[in-house]
Amino acid sequence: MPLPKQDEYTIYDIYSLSEGERAELIDGMIYNMAPPNRIHQEIISQLTKVIGQYIDNNKGQCKIYPAPFAVFLNDDDRNYVEPDISVICDKNKLDDKGCNGAPDWVIEVVSPSTKRVDYGIKLFKYRTAGVREYWIINPLTNTVNVFDLEKNEKSDQYTFQDDIAACIFEDLIINISELIKD
Numbered sequence: 001m002p003l004p005k006q007d008e009y010t011i012y013d014i015y016s017l018s019e020g021e022r023a024e025l026i027d028g029m030i031y032n033m034a035p036p037n038r039i040h041q042e043i044i045s046q047l048t049k050v051i052g053q054y055i056d057n058n059k060g061q062c063k064i065y066p067a068p069f070a071v072f073l074n075d076d077d078r079n080y081v082e083p084d085i086s087v088i089c090d091k092n093k094l095d096d097k098g099c100n101g102a103p104d105w106v107i108e109v110v111s112p113s114t115k116r117v118d119y120g121i122k123l124f125k126y127r128t129a130g131v132r133e134y135w136i137i138n139p140l141t142n143t144v145n146v147f148d149l150e151k152n153e154k155s156d157q158y159t160f161q162d163d164i165a166a167c168i169f170e171d172l173i174i175n176i177s178e179l180i181k182d
Contacts, residue, residue: 010077022068024117025080026125031117033082039139039180040109044084046179047107051087054172062089062104070098073129081122084109087168102130105168110138123147133167137176144176 008028017023022033036044048066055062065086073079087105088094106126108118118136126134132150137143142160148167158164160176 008078011072011080012077014080022082024082025078026117026121028078034111034113036109036111040084040111042180043109043137043139043176044107047085047174050174050179051085051166051172054169055087058169060089060169061091062087063091063094065099071103072098072100073102073125075100079125081125083107089168102126102132104131105133105135105166106131107135107137110136110140112140119145142176 009025009030010028011025013030014023014025024031024033044066048064052064054060055064065088067082067084069082069086071081071083071086073081083103083106085105085107086099086103088099089104090101093099093101093103108114108122110118115138123134123136127147127149132148134147134149136145136147138145144158144160144162144164145155146158146164146167147155150167160180163173163175166172166174
């Protein structure tokens with residue numbers, strides 16, 4: 001059931017959505033989420049596996065969660081996002097509902113309907129909430145934008161064929177084209 005139009009929404013409205021309907025809430029605005037396509041899911045699946053194996057092999061304390069996973073960025077009822085991948089290194093941020101506060105690393109895979117939100121609104125929200133690293137993966141252009149938000153460095157843009165170093169894990173190198181071989 002669609003939500004009635006109003007000026008501002010809260011997390012209560014997110015939890016009132018019909019079963020199967022997904023949306024994010026950013027500063028009281030609802031952003032509906034379309035079902036992801038196959039390549040989107042392939043990228044998320046493979047990245048989750050690679051990052052999870054890295055964390056396990058290094059006996060790390062971080063946890064990785066693919067969407068749908070609730071992230072309450074601010075201590076308010078006006079912000080709720082479901083990043084494609086969330087890496088959280090502070091277990092005190094985790095509870096049964098999800099993550100309370102900024103994940104350490106967020107990865108979003110762009111679709112035509114989410115471009116404006118992923119490159120603009122979410123970049124600003126993640127930066128101001130304290131996310132340390134943010135990747136935007138664009139399967140349409142075969143590019144990855146990496147933002148080292150912890151060091152406030154400018155972003156770097158890579159192609160799917162490039163070896164990309166993670167910012168929060170010194171020796172983790174990811175090559176997207178190697179992950180999504182058909």
